Structure formats: structure tokens, C-alpha cells
Amino acid sequence: MTLELFRKAAFTDGQNGGNNAGVAICSALPPEEEMQQIAADVGYSETAFAEKRDDGSWRVRYFTPEMEINFCGHATIALGAVFGELFGPATYPLILNDREITVAANEDGSATLVSPGTSSQALEENLKTQIMTAFSLTDSDLDPAIPPALVNAGNNHVLLPVNSRECVAQMSYPFEEMRSLQQKEGIPTIILLWRENEQTLHMRNAFAYGGLVEDPATGSAAAAVAGYFRKAGLMDFGHGPARLVFHQGDDMGIPCRLIADIPEEPGSGISLTGTVRSID
Known part of the structure; x- marks a missing residue:
């Protein structure tokens, strides 16, 4: 198993501010206990872990330093930016714990997610x-x-x-x-x-x-x-x-x-x- 870790600030005001997030691109998602420990070591409010599936979608899980949560907006925006860096601008389908959403990596380096229903x-x-x-x-x-x-x-x-x-x-x-x-x-x-x-x-x-x-x-x-x-x-x-x-x-x-x-x-x-x- 390989894991590449990125550190990003999402929803910035230009090149200032933004909410820090970890993004882990994994060949296979680690065991839950390991993801929890990585999130604690990163120390940001959330870290997103992503594994590509055979159908082209990505399985994504989110961890705070203390627990797993079902969705995190700023970590998803950070994930979209990482996808753009690694794979180019496109819309990427994400499989979360309890629903499916998308995130788009935009040409200008920003990212756009479509949230779960409200x-x-x-x-x-x-x-x-x-x-x-x-x-x-x-x-x-x-x-x-x-x-x-x-x-x-x-x-x-x-x-x-x-x-x-x-x-x-x-x-x-x-x-x-x-x-x-x-x-x-x-x-x-x-x-x-x-x-x-x-x-x-x-x-x-x-x-x-x-x-x-x-x-x-x-x-x-x-x-x-x-x-x-x-x-x-x-x-x-x-x-x-x-x-x-x-x-x-x-x-x-x-x-x-x-x-x-x-x-x-x-x-x-x-x-x-x-x-x-x-x-x-």
C-alpha cells in the first residue's frame, strides 16, 4: 500500500488564510485505526483519505484528530485541488460513507464541490x-x-x-x-x-x-x-x-x-x- 500526503489550505482569500486540511491519496485505504492516527499526527481539523476505485470513482473518508465524520467541505475542496495537480482539471465522483457527491478541479487551481442534499x-x-x-x-x-x-x-x-x-x-x-x-x-x-x-x-x-x-x-x-x-x-x-x-x-x-x-x-x-x- 502507498500513501501520499498533501497539506493544503482551502477556501483562501487569495493567497491568504484558508482552512488547513490534510489530503491522503492512497493505493488502498489504510485500516481505520491507522487513518485516525494519521489524522491526529497531521493535526488539522480534518484529513481526507481517498482511494481510486476500478470504475473511476474515489472512495473518500474524513477524520478529525479525534473521530471520523461523514463529510467535510474544506477537505473536499483541498482534495479537488490535489486531483487537479495530479490528474488535471475534471469532475471527480466521490463515494462517501453515506452518499455520493462530486468535486471538480478547475482550470485556475480552485475546486468546486456539489454538496450532499440539504x-x-x-x-x-x-x-x-x-x-x-x-x-x-x-x-x-x-x-x-x-x-x-x-x-x-x-x-x-x-x-x-x-x-x-x-x-x-x-x-x-x-x-x-x-x-x-x-x-x-x-x-x-x-x-x-x-x-x-x-x-x-x-x-x-x-x-x-x-x-x-x-x-x-x-x-x-x-x-x-x-x-x-x-x-x-x-x-x-x-x-x-x-x-x-x-x-x-x-x-x-x-x-x-x-x-x-x-x-x-x-x-x-x-x-x-x-x-x-x-x-x-
Whole structure:
């Protein structure tokens, strides 16, 4: 068995920022315990492991330093960029644990994934209260036009839309308390989101679930939010697919930009594009 390991930053802002990801191209996927150890040694929030199948598709699994997860957006964008370097621009089918998606390696070195299908539901009131209390938020901090929700595009995320950029900038919470709650409820991230205008969104993602206070760029969360906005009637499809641009990581000093192109079809996957740079 051979394994070639790459280190990339995905969803960069030009040549700055981006969320670090490991990408392992394998002749055969290692045993689960070995993949977990490699992800821990790499030390990034996620590492993607990919094995090419006889039919041309790629079997992909994602590991944080502590556990396996079913999908990771920024690691998929990094994987797409690696495919482009190794095999050239093309669209590559990916077989995940519980679904199939694609990632395209683009001519300019960026990559575009099509997320799993999206879904959302109202946030259970007791869970909402627990999280808002932990984040020192009150109802007056929320955006009255966008109800809190449980959103999904491969992973569950709690979405708390707030009414000011300051609320996003001031994000803080008790780490161990939220880590326990997020793991108990199966919620990888909690999203604080402020809508600057119809196209521009600012978000921060608490990632105690995966052992990090915050994730600088979260593709699955961006896709889930885009799907929720579509379902809630917050998008204009008068001229074809709508677009959202997510600003994330700025408050960490790690600027990241995630571009979501949203088809009108309810529940369909979201196209997410990001630029990628290599990590020395």
C-alpha cells in the first residue's frame, strides 16, 4: 500500500488564510485505526483519505484528530485541488460513507464541490435556550427575519442568525460544556451568522465537537445555510441560480471565502467553490 500526503489550505482569500486540511491519496485505504492516527499526527481539523476505485470513482473518508465524520467541505475542496495537480482539471465522483457527491478541479487551481442534499427544521426550543445561554445571547440579539434552525448538508449544524456584526465578533462560550452538548446531540458546529446584504454573509462556527474552539472555514455549514435560505424563501432565483458569499475566519485572523451557487430545486446539493494554496 502507498500513501501520499498533501497539506493544503482551502477556501483562501487569495493567497491568504484558508482552512488547513490534510489530503491522503492512497493505493488502498489504510485500516481505520491507522487513518485516525494519521489524522491526529497531521493535526488539522480534518484529513481526507481517498482511494481510486476500478470504475473511476474515489472512495473518500474524513477524520478529525479525534473521530471520523461523514463529510467535510474544506477537505473536499483541498482534495479537488490535489486531483487537479495530479490528474488535471475534471469532475471527480466521490463515494462517501453515506452518499455520493462530486468535486471538480478547475482550470485556475480552485475546486468546486456539489454538496450532499440539504434539509432543515425548526430548532427545538430547549436546545436553542441552552446554546443561547452558553453563548451569552438573548432574543434581542437574533435577526427577526431569519429564524434559528437545525440545518444539514451532510452534517447537522445549529444556525443562530444574529442582527449585528458585533454579535459575530464577540463569540465566546464554555468549551467543555458545549463540547459535551454538541457530541451528545450530534451537532458538529454551531453557526453565528450575520447577513450584511442579500449576497454577503459573515459567520463563525464553534467546533468544540471536533476539539477546536472555532473552525475558520466550514463548507458543510455554508452549504447547509444556503439550503436553508433557499427553503425559507430568502433567495432570488429570477435570473437563474442564486449566489451567496460567506466571509469566515476574519475574527481569527485567518480570512476565508466560500462561494455558494444555489440551484432553485428544493433540497438539491449546493455548489461550493474555493481557492486553495499549498502549505509549506
